[in-house]
Amino acid sequence: MEIKDRLAIHMQAEREALQEELVGIRRHLHQNPELSTVEFETTAYIKDCLATLGITIRETHMETGVFADIGSESKGKTIAIRADIDALPIQEKVAVSFASQNAGVMHACGHDFHTASLLGAVKLLKEVEDDLPGRIRFIFQPAEEGRDGALHVIADGQLDGVDAIIGIHNKPDLPVGTVALQSGCLMAAVDRFYVTIKGKGSHGALPHKGSDPIVTASHIVTALQSVVSRKVSPLDTAVISVTRIDGGNTWNVIPEEVVMEGTTRAFSKEVRSLLKDEFYEIVNHITAAFGQKATIEWHPGPPPVINDKALTEKLKVEAGKRLTVIETEPSIAGEDFAQYLMKVPGVFAFFGTNGTEDWHHPSFTVDESALILAAEYFATSALALLDK
Ligand SMILES: [Zn+2]
Ligand SMILES: [Zn+2]
The missing domain is CATH 3.40.630.10 (Zn peptidases)
Structure with a gap:
């Protein structure tokens, strides 16, 4: 048998x-x-x-x-x-x-x-x-x-x-x-990011005396939304989500730094690496434009x-x-x-x-x-x- x-x-x-x-x-x-x-x-x-x-x-x-x-x-x-x-x-x-x-x-x-x-x-x-x-x-x-x-x-x-x-x-x-x-x-492929944006703290009433990382982070979060809509082909699909943003601890002080965390998802190797490249471009350039420094930790998950x-x-x-x-x-x-x-x-x-x-x-x-x-x-x- x-x-x-x-x-x-x-x-x-x-x-x-x-x-x-x-x-x-x-x-x-x-x-x-x-x-x-x-x-x-x-x-x-x-x-x-x-x-x-x-x-x-x-x-x-x-x-x-x-x-x-x-x-x-x-x-x-x-x-x-x-x-x-x-x-x-x-x-x-x-x-x-x-x-x-x-x-x-x-x-x-x-x-x-x-x-x-x-x-x-x-x-x-x-x-x-x-x-x-x-x-x-x-x-x-x-x-x-x-x-x-x-x-x-x-x-x-x-x-x-x-x-x-x-x-x-x-x-x-x-x-x-x-x-x-x-x-x-x-x-999907899963990656995770952890970004620290270093500015210069100041009095909330004197923003010109410091370098505000909250404004920088806000620009970054907004600009990241254009990666999927303007860089990824409409025939492909992807996700970039900023899921945690942490900066400051009171109403009248501009903080020294902001931390952002989140994840990207993609269904191909090509889109996966595109997301990473675009992420680095946006974070580094926007931060530089504001005269600040960003440290990016990129944690690759499974493909x-x-x-x-x-x-x-x-x-x-x-x-x-x-x-x-x-x-x-x-x-x-x-x-x-x-x-x-x-x-x-x-x-x-x-x-x-x-x-x-x-x-x-x-x-x-x-x-x-x-x-x-x-x-x-x-x-x-x-x-x-x-x-x-
Ligand atoms: Zn599970
Ligand atoms: Zn499971």
Whole structure:
């Protein structure tokens, strides 16, 4: 019997029991969320789950995160499946029996859903391991939420030998049973800036005796609005948002300096670097025109998530057997899965979870009936990509 058929039989036979098990796993994780880089309990829990299945864990220098292989590289390609495991500094507002027990920490991005689904996929694939035409690597990645987890995983060598990688993000606005699969850009590049404008403080009544950084900052904020409307092609899209501005502490004193923070978003490498260049031009020139000095700290976040065309087409066919495959608007949020896609081809998908609120909301929820679908999606997709 072909391995695909064997897997299908397992999936069918175990569906109800596995779904129930995954709900238990997801609720355990949800109740015990941990912030990026300190996912110690979560790491131990995943290791326990893998040990029960008799799976050997790969060596790592990382303190959190779990990596494991099944199958053999001598038989074919290596396909990686990645789930992120960290939570957010948010106080949960959902009244469920399995609500977060860690005050101020919550799985508000649904990484508990991703982790549980991947554990389900491990279980399904383990049962056909002897027939696998290659190797499958499971990446339980820590620190996705703005802490460069993917870069650490790559530096740790966990992507070595991998031919392709897949991942998902739950999507509250898509119904259970749908998966958004599209080639090209799915999520934005995210950069962050921190600017200090140094002027000269003076009495509020004597502005001519100082050099007012608040006026300079105001000009900068206004001029930045013209980047998207006048520098980015109307066929492309981008965001520049100044989200914090801080200067002065009373009504009759012009302050010495102003601090501005914010973020840029773009869907291509070209637009991303255009935004940065224009930002530097505007900030430096306007500040100079007012006889002041600006210091710009530019913190690059993940690049855009760009799916491989051929692999996406393959997964569309495979996923279409069980799910409704759709295309959707790209998300203006970022994902460090993009870092893997800079190294190897792969496909990131949005998975319908019918939530009440969007990501990072204190009332964020997922519909657990999607857990088994995600586990099956992971397992069948990885197998499809292993296929010679
Ligand atoms: Zn998130
Ligand atoms: Zn997330």
